[in-house]
Amino acid sequence: MSGTDAVMRRVFAVREREAMDAATEAxxxxxxxRVRELTEAVVHTAVDPAEAAAVAAEVAxxxxxxxxxxxxxxxxxxxxxxxxxxxxxxxxxxALNPVAPPVEIEFTPDGGVRTAFTLNGVYEGPPSFVHGGVxxxxxxxxxxxxxxxxxxxxxxxxxxxxxxxxxPWGVPLTATAKVSRAEGRKTWADAVIAGPDGRTTxxxxxxxxxxxxAHGDGGSSGDVADGDAPRG
Ligand SMILES: CCCCCCCCCCCC(=O)SCCNC(=O)CCNC(=O)[C@H](O)C(C)(C)COP(=O)(O)OP(=O)(O)OC[C@H]1O[C@@H](n2cnc3c(N)ncnc32)[C@H](O)[C@@H]1OP(=O)(O)O
Numbered sequence: 001m002s003g004t005d006a007v008m009r010r011v012f013a014v015r016e017r018e019a020m021d022a023a024t025e026a027x028x029x030x031x032x033x034r035v036r037e038l039t040e041a042v043v044h045t046a047v048d049p050a051e052a053a054a055v056a057a058e059v060a061x062x063x064x065x066x067x068x069x070x071x072x073x074x075x076x077x078x079x080x081x082x083x084x085x086x087x088x089x090x091x092x093x094x095a096l097n098p099v100a101p102p103v104e105i106e107f108t109p110d111g112g113v114r115t116a117f118t119l120n121g122v123y124e125g126p127p128s129f130v131h132g133g134v135x136x137x138x139x140x141x142x143x144x145x146x147x148x149x150x151x152x153x154x155x156x157x158x159x160x161x162x163x164x165x166x167x168p169w170g171v172p173l174t175a176t177a178k179v180s181r182a183e184g185r186k187t188w189a190d191a192v193i194a195g196p197d198g199r200t201t202x203x204x205x206x207x208x209x210x211x212x213x214a215h216g217d218g219g220s221s222g223d224v225a226d227g228d229a230p231r232g
Contacts, residue, residue: 035098092141112178113145129166139204143189146177147208152187154208167201185210
């Protein structure tokens with residue numbers, strides 16, 4: 001077990017949930033992708049009320065089929081190959097969660113993290129632009145990943161946003177994050193979202209605190225319940 005792996009397990013009290021084979025994971029990722037399309041269709045549809053009611057009945061039947069075999073918790077919070085928590089149903093990055101855009105985070109050679117993503121009309125706040133809370137959610141996840149990439153993961157204690165320009169939906173966006181300072185159990189990181197023109201739309205600064213016990217001192221793991229994983 002790598003050092004980062006061990007710290008992540010203690011910070012987020014990660015335990016393997018019910019194992020999922022690759023075929024099931026791929027099938028559920030495909031299902032989530034179709035549900036994302038369905039969600040976008042619902043937001044944009046202009047069908048008449050009778051058709052909307054008919055589709056609603058079909059969707060209710062589909063939900064009942066899925067609930068016929070139901071997990072008590074979202075699937076799998078485990079350590080991925082990069083030594084960090086891989087949460088298949090994370091609401092930002094989880095391929096198995098239809099709510100997630102999803103935003104795929106990668107590591108940069110400078111020790112930070114980055115992502116390239118597009119948000120659709122499902123995430124609209126002000127007309128034509130992304131909801132500010134959605135930007136905050138993406139940045140919280142990205143900043144958390146930066147703290148983890150630094151080997152100092154933690155729970156988000158503070159998250160400060162500066163909305164410099166509206167963030168448009170339906171166009172390619174990029175976001176980066178990097179740790180600026182780590183002291184004791186606290187880690188500070190900065191992040192930005194940029195539009196297709198490269199201009200910053202949102203800046204963020206966050207402070208993460210490693211829960212007591214995460215250093216393996218025999219204490220509890222703070223408020224992170226067993227089986228919990230990072231939540232944004
Ligand atoms: C690729 C995939 C990667 C995956 C990478 C993972 C990505 C994860 C991204 C999502 C992360 C989240 O959203 S996490 C979910 C949102 N966050 C939460 O729910 C956190 C809830 N809060 C907590 O659990 C707790 O309050 C903690 C752990 C943050 C702190 O509790 P604690 O450890 O008991 O803290 P405590 O001993 O009292 O204080 C320690 C020091 O920190 C200060 N302090 C404590 N709380 C705060 C605070 N909120 N804001 C400022 N300062 C604080 C105290 O004054 C003290 O300072 P001094 O006296 O020492 O100076």
